[in-house]
Amino acid sequence: MKPSLTEIYDARVAAGSLHADSAQRAALPFLEAVRATLELPPKKAGLFGFFAKPEPAAKGLYLWGGVGRGKSMLMDLFHETVDIPAKRRVHFHAFMQEVQSRLHEARKTGVQDAIRPVAATIAQTARLLCFDEMQITDIADAMIVGRLFEYLFDLGVTVVTTSNREPEALYLNGLNRALFLPFIDLIEARMTVCPLESETDYRQHRLQGAQVYFTPAGHAASASIGEIWQDLTAGGVAEPLHLMVKGRDVVLPAHHDGVARVSFWDLCGAPLGPADFLAVADAVRVLILEGIPHLSSANFNEAKRFVTLIDALYEAKVRLICSAADLPERLYTEGEGSFEFERTASRLREMQGAGWGT
Secondary structure, three states: OOOOHHHHHHHHHHHOOOOOOHHHHHHHHHHHHHHHHHOOOOOOOOOOHHHOOOOOOOOEEEEEOOOOOOHHHHHHHHHHHOOOOOEEEEEHHHHHHHHHHHHHHHHOOOOOOOHHHHHHHHHHHOOEEEEEOOOOOOHHHHHHHHHHHHHHHHOOOEEEEEEOOOHHHOOOOOOOHHHOHHHHHHHHHHEEEEEOOOOOOHHHHHHOOOOOEEOOOOHHHHHHHHHHHHHHHOOOOOEEEEEEEOOEEEEEEEEEOOEEEEEHHHHHOOOOOHHHHHHHHHHOOEEEEEEEOOOOHHHHHHHHHHHHHHHHHHHOOOEEEEEEOOOHHHOOOOOOOOOOHHHHHHHHHHOOOOOOOO
16 A cells, blocks of 8 residues: 555654654644545546536645744655646746736737636646745736635636645735635635644754854855755755846745755846845745855945845845855955944854844
8 A cells, every 4th residue: 555645754754854843743734635536536528528627626735834943844845745747846936927928929910818828828737836935026927826725726726725824825915916815715725725834944053153254255065055055955956046126036045845046146237126135035934045256346246235135134034054265354344334234243153143034
């Protein structure tokens, strides 16, 4: 007989590849129920099977809780073991970027409702969609997500998603939020809402007391940061994370389970501003920033962006891991802005503390 998700989880705990967590284990039966329904043999088509409507989607799951509690690990375990061919796991931001692109192409054809054919195309290749980190920050996404998911559910697509927020907190205080509220009702009607109430933040636990500021930047620092990256992502596949901010595409080249890895020039060398860095701070809980150079009047614009980025990360309590050319106090010692940089250096020191972000 095929082992249950709980049995697989317990076996991995016994093998030492996972730490036992009662809240994680309590969520597994909800995922098991979705898996069991999806793996049922398809019903035989009747006389008019060719014209029949798609089978209704199995009830999905909305798994939410604080960062670092193991939500993505549980979803990966589910996605890995559910025995159906038409399944897909994707970060929610990346999926919505894809949807917006498809909608743009569909509208070129003059179709009256572009969402319907886009949903139909998605449903043709995926009976199960697993989303990591569902959150709505862009009004363009907020205005179409309800109808998109309604079509997907009607076309037989089951959705399992993780989120740091309970459904009622999605798109909180967003523009025209009243138009978004039916999507929350849809989530609660078509998905089981399951809180993950673990008191342990495993991501912070792994960083507790660990070195997070490496200088000088170079091969040794890169190797050490690479080990931290592998540990925090559990060797998971990293993908670019696209954040749409006021029509701009802000790209974090490597992202997995709330952890992003970028170079100084990816963020501070690009023409980005406070809104972009706030979006980054909202989207990740750990940022690995490599290659911070010495700063001066020669790279004043990059230095200003770096200060703004650190302010955004500091206020959002994002864990920062970085490599730099020098100690914080010696990064910016001359030229316009060097005096103001003392506050940034102080924040960089504070953010190295073992309890930062908890």
